Amino acid sequence: MNKTTFAILFLSLGYCLCAQAGVVMGGTRVIYPQEQREVAFSITNMEKETPYLIQSWIENPDSENKSAPPFVVTPTLFRLDAEQKNTLRISYLGTPLPADRESVFWLNVKNIAPTSKANSNKLQINVKSRFKIFFRPKGLKGDPALAYKKLKFTCSNNRLTVHNPTPWFVSFYLINVGNTEVKEPGMVDPFAGRSWNTPCSGAISWQAINDYGGLTRLATQS
Numbered sequence: 001m002n003k004t005t006f007a008i009l010f011l012s013l014g015y016c017l018c019a020q021a022g023v024v025m026g027g028t029r030v031i032y033p034q035e036q037r038e039v040a041f042s043i044t045n046m047e048k049e050t051p052y053l054i055q056s057w058i059e060n061p062d063s064e065n066k067s068a069p070p071f072v073v074t075p076t077l078f079r080l081d082a083e084q085k086n087t088l089r090i091s092y093l094g095t096p097l098p099a100d101r102e103s104v105f106w107l108n109v110k111n112i113a114p115t116s117k118a119n120s121n122k123l124q125i126n127v128k129s130r131f132k133i134f135f136r137p138k139g140l141k142g143d144p145a146l147a148y149k150k151l152k153f154t155c156s157n158n159r160l161t162v163h164n165p166t167p168w169f170v171s172f173y174l175i176n177v178g179n180t181e182v183k184e185p186g187m188v189d190p191f192a193g194r195s196w197n198t199p200c201s202g203a204i205s206w207q208a209i210n211d212y213g214g215l216t217r218l219a220t221q222s
Contacts, residue, residue, distance in 0.1 A: 178202020
C-alpha cells in the first residue's frame with residue numbers, strides 16, 4: 001500500500017473514529033480564533049431509531065490542573081434524537097492566555113446510549129471522544145498551514161529532536177528517519193521541542209495534520 005492510498009484511508013478512518021455508536025462529530029479538532037465570539041461544533045445522530053444523551057465539557061491540557069478552563073460549551077447535556085443534528089457552541093471567557101502563541105485545551109463529548117427496562121441487566125456502552133481546541137490569538141505572524149515546514153530536526157546518538165520555532169502547534173501524522181517510522185509522534189508545542197529514541201540513519205521526512213483534519217504534503221530534511 002503506497003502512502004497516498006494510506007493517507008486516504010487514514011482520513012476515512014479518522015472520521016469513522018469520530019462516528020462511533022451512530023454519532024458523527026463535525027470535525028477532528030476545533031480552531032478558535034480570538035476575535036470570534038464563539039465557534040460551533042456539530043453533532044449528528046446517524047441512527048434510524050436510537051436516541052442518545054450527549055454530554056460535553058472542556059478540560060485543561062494538564063490533567064493535574066483542576067482550575068476552571070477559560071472556555072464554556074453549551075449545551076452541556078441534551079438528548080439527540082435519531083437522524084437529528086445539534087450544535088455545540090464553545091465560548092471564550094476572556095481569561096488571559098499567551099498572546100504570542102497558540103494554547104490548547106480539550107473538548108470532551110460523551111455519547112450515552114439508552115437501555116430499556118427489558119435489558120436492564122445488560123452493560124450500557126458510553127463512548128467518550130476527545131478533541132483538541134486550539135486557541136489562536138489575533139496578530140500572530142505567519143501562516144499556520146506552513147508551520148510544519150519550518151520545523152528543525154537533529155539526530156544523534158539514536159535520539160531524534162525537533163524544534164518548533166513558530167507560534168503554532170504542529171500535530172504529526174508521521175515521522176520517518178530513513179526507513180524507520182517514529183512511533184506515536186504526537187505534537188510539538190510552539191517555541192518548544194520534543195525528542196524520540198530512534199535509529200539515526202537517512203533523511204528525515206514528516207507529515208502533519210492541518211486545521212481541517214487533513215494531511216499536509218510530505219516535508220523532508222537531509
